[in-house]
Amino acid sequence: MESVFISGLGMIGSSLARNIKQGNQQVKILGYDPELVNGEFLISEHDVDQLTSFASGAESADVIFLCGPVDVIKQQITELATLNLKKDVVVTDVGSTKQEIMSVAHQLRDKQITFVGGHPMAGSHLTGARSGRSDLFVGAAYFLIPTSADNAGVVRIQRLLSNANVNWQLVTAKEHDSFVGAGSHLPHIIASTLALSALKTIDNTTVDAKLVAGGFCDTTRIAAADPDMWTAIMDSNREIILEQLNQFNDELKKLKTAIEQKNKAQIHDFFSDAQKIRKTIDRR
Ligand SMILES: NC(=O)c1ccc[n+]([C@@H]2O[C@H](COP(=O)([O-])OP(=O)(O)OC[C@H]3O[C@@H](n4cnc5c(N)ncnc54)[C@H](O)[C@@H]3O)[C@@H](O)[C@H]2O)c1
Ligand SMILES: O=C(O)C(=O)C[C@]1(C(=O)O)C=C[C@@H](O)C=C1
Known part of the structure; x- marks a missing residue:
């Protein structure tokens, strides 16, 4: 088994446990x-099926998924390298950043233990086991970061999650971190900044904050995400995020200048360009 x-x-x-169990009752989790x-x-x-300690679960597993916060994943990779793991075990993770994790994982690769970095690009602002779902990943990208020797590991993970109906994407760690910087990390920064800055103004009015527009709710839902998880992500993807924040500031400055100068053509172009881009990524 x-x-x-x-x-x-x-x-x-x-969510992984539910999905794997539903796909194959014979797998022991x-x-x-x-x-x-x-x-x-x-x-x-x-x-x-069974709760264990970290060490005993890891030592008896054929496949290991590290699903804690990014900083915990890094610590646990280091711990795994000291344990007596099965010879052909496949280790993977779900962390939201990949460069640091892949670099820490050299400790496993040095011992001929297969490590394939992973990241399902689906989730929510909720936390804990009760918020997971077996169909959480359906249709979402699931990034895998193999190393040249890891093809068997990739196949093993894909087979285990064949019930998940994900869109597998094999990329480099750098490409991954750059993509998620723009497509996930920056949006969280912006949503949280908007929540902080808008509420300062709204709290100075007599109108109940709950009466904000739907657009405010759409753009700030993810500001309700877990601060521990996001602190670890910011720390881990620091350089890419700083670079992308500069790019974001440049765009914002352009709009600010156009508004200051009452340049309606430029303001229109700003919204028109953004509208076109947003329409190209409409999925549902
Ligand atoms: N939330 C999302 O949308 C999302 C999506 C994709 C990937 N991720 C990544 O997945 C990971 C888990 O995120 P989540 O959304 O499931 O958060 P979560 O808070 O729901 O789950 C993290 C779990 O890790 C546990 N944990 C903390 N320290 C641990 C340790 N030392 N050993 C084992 N478990 C420990 C916590 O108790 C918690 O139950 C993070 O690395 C996150 O970056 C999150
Ligand atoms: O949909 C959400 O609420 C999420 O925050 C999920 C989300 C994201 O979309 O940015 C968050 C972190 C991940 O690593 C992947 C997915």
């Missing part, structure tokens, strides 16, 4: 999470 160990049974880890409530919930739902 194939054993899968999932470390971190929050939204993403629990071992789980670890320091917040016991997550594991106990998944045991009660029969999505996880």
